[in-house]
Amino acid sequence: MLTLCEDQPTTTSEAPETVADLLGSDLLAHARIVAGRAGLTRSVSRVNQIEDPGGMAFYLRPGDLVSTTSETLEHMSEPTVAFVSRLQSIGVAGLLVHVDAESALSPSIRRSADELGLPLLEVTEELDPDHRLTRGIRERAKMHVRAMFRSDRLRRTLTDVALAGGGMEDLATATSLECDVAVSITTVDGREIATAGSAEELQALRGSIALDSTGRLRTDSIDGGLGLHSHQGNSIAVCAISANGTDHGRVVLFSSRRQLTEPDLYAADTAAGVFAVAVARDLALSAVEDKHRSNFLRDLLLGRGGEHAHAVAHARRFGWDIGRPVVVVAIEPIPRHDDPSPTRRPLVDRQMAAFSSALAQRDSSAAIAALGTETVIIMGSGPTTVSDVHEIVERVHGDGGGGRQPFTVGISRPCTAVDDIPATYAQARTAVKVGRRIGGDWTVTAFDELGVFRLLSLVDNEDELELFARETLHDLAGHSAEAQDMRKTLDMLLATNINIAETARALHFHYNTLRYRITKLEKILGPFTDHADLRLDLSLALKIMAMRATDHQM
Structure with missing residues (x-):
């Protein structure tokens, strides 16, 4: 962990003094308290002279009695309330202002100091530079x-x-x-x-x-x-x-x-x-071009990019090469309601910029744009495409921190014609949807990896899928720890084609323990070890539950 590097005030063995103590001392004998009396018990560690209120935050420490002039305060660019609030947030002991016959403290700074309980003092004479609290003030x-x-x-x-x-x-x-x-x-x-x-x-x-x-x-x-x-x-x-x-x-x-x-x-x-x-x-200059890029990419995804040769030529104006075999990659963020930085650029724009930077090192001719709630990439296809996308995602993801928001990624099959791009985009969207359900945050899913999940995702009536799973799995469709554990055993049995020895090794069970579990499972589900059709139904039901994230904590 990095440590804050501070110029700490010199420590002494003397008891700390409060603002009230100093008002009765030689140091502030001529000072007058004009606001913030509620804070007179604040401890003072040193007096610190500030000539530039704009840069004061870099030099102040908790416990500082801030010394400045009324003329300096008159030339502040920020509102008085903001200035006094900054002092309060730093934890200073108070504000000491040198005034002369031609200037005085404004009513607004008095009100702000009173509201926050920040002692506001007036002086007309120079401070003793040899006092222990002012030592080094001139040098600073x-x-x-x-x-x-x-x-x-x-x-x-x-x-x-x-x-x-x-x-x-x-x-x-x-x-x-x-x-x-x-x-x-x-x-x-x-x-x-x-x-x-x-x-x-x-x-x-x-x-x-x-x-x-x-x-x-x-x-x-x-x-x-x-x-x-x-x-x-x-x-x-x-x-x-x-x-x-x-x-x-x-x-x-x-x-x-x-x-x-x-x-x-x-x-x-x-x-x-x-x-x-x-x-x-730079943002203003790129806004118009980014809009043209996004509009053209959206047209390609919707099948409105025009004839193949025309679309390829138009894409070259943006530095994109879509005339080669390509895949569509869809990246969908998972927004969090507790995002600590609401003043940042929109989440999709930030993620698009991150992927654009990482993508440039892999495929500088790829097309990329932020489209509403997602980032879409059309990049070159090859033997290492899926691994390349994984590396790009890892580079964008980093090793955590920084408020980095999670996302899921879907990769389509390759296509060679502009007319096929809408279909491949649909494949990427399906991979995103199903991948998030079965894998959760940060999942990267290729359409070809979906298997039967691809068919299940085509069923619009999700209630019917859930009903099928419940009717097929019976008590195993529940959310209890026992139901989840038994589903895990069933899933491994189906994966090994009812090979009891292999399943026992994979689950670290004794052979007899697994035989007992099989008997218990068949009492609930029926004789699945003897009926291939029932095993198929059970396998589909388990995949439906996985796709609906029943066992996955999102």
Whole structure:
């Protein structure tokens, strides 16, 4: 597990002081409490000077008495309520504001401080820099100012790159040069989009615990892995890339040569702001083309793609090759009502982007689009198609975490003509439907693997199927542990063609125990060991129950 790398205040053996204690001390002898009296018992660990409220979150710690000026507060870009709420969420002890004759605290900040019980103090004189709680305050303030200038220079550099049409690779390279670190841009769930930096640093990043076994950034920790982390001599700063209230990914600064600090996290946040603009720009530019792609792929699946030669030529405009033998792959997400990130892009769009990235490494000429509630792929067919799809799914799935939503996948039979694509799409949809029922989340099912399930899926009246299963299995159709156990025995007996010795070995039963079970089963089901037709009925009934997920916890 990565550990948060914090600049902890110097500990002392003295008892902690509260805001109320300090109001009666030499340090705040001239201070006046103007709001938030309910929080006067909060403990103070140090006084921390903040010149830039926008970047304060990177420098504050619980227990800080935040010192700033009324002029600084007047130039805040965020609402007062949001600013005071941020201080409250960090856990600071209070807000100390230096005022002069020409400025005063606004009524809104007083109201917010009172509502949250956050002590709000006014002072007109400088604080004693030699007090134990203000020790190092000037050095920290200078460090904050240097970080502001550094981040402002980085913002201007990245803005110039973006205005010149630079993409994520260019922005990552510029960030790497400015900050002297390795840089990785990832999706929300940690898939790499772009990287920059020295070969040695990038190799160190890919070998570090910051990435999982599939090469993804670990975004499954608290707050999506955001913040400063360190492990085994490596240091990493992670910030979110957000545009228009939507989370689009992560920007990562990494170094194996030095410890990254709050100014580096501030720089990462600055870079993330420009990356967000670039993301919004790229999404706007691709929206029209994505719509044309989706419409054409939908037409192909519905049999409206036109003549074979025309459809193949039109697909080439999108970089797709559908003139070769192809299969249709359908991916259907399984949405969860407890998705912790409602500000992300729609689930189908995120999964389509993930599959598009993984697919490009396997079949760059494949067609892919998000269509309503599913992602559909038309990819080249060959001897390794099914294993290729399994590898693509494994790459998208990763090793868990990051809020990755489950899905099921269906693979059609191959086809060689555009006119056959609608039928193969129906095969892929059938594989998705049946595969989910018998296998649950993350199941990858090829249509040719369905066997008799393919025929059962054609029966529209599911109640009739369930009635057949109940009437055939009798008491074994129940949900009790005994019924499930006896169904397992019956299933193995049918699979071995009533080979008692082989079934006993497979189920780890004594031979006599299995004979007893067979006698019990025949009392319930009839003499199935002697009647092939009854065995067929029982086999179908068991498959109906499997298809309806009676024994599978979805």
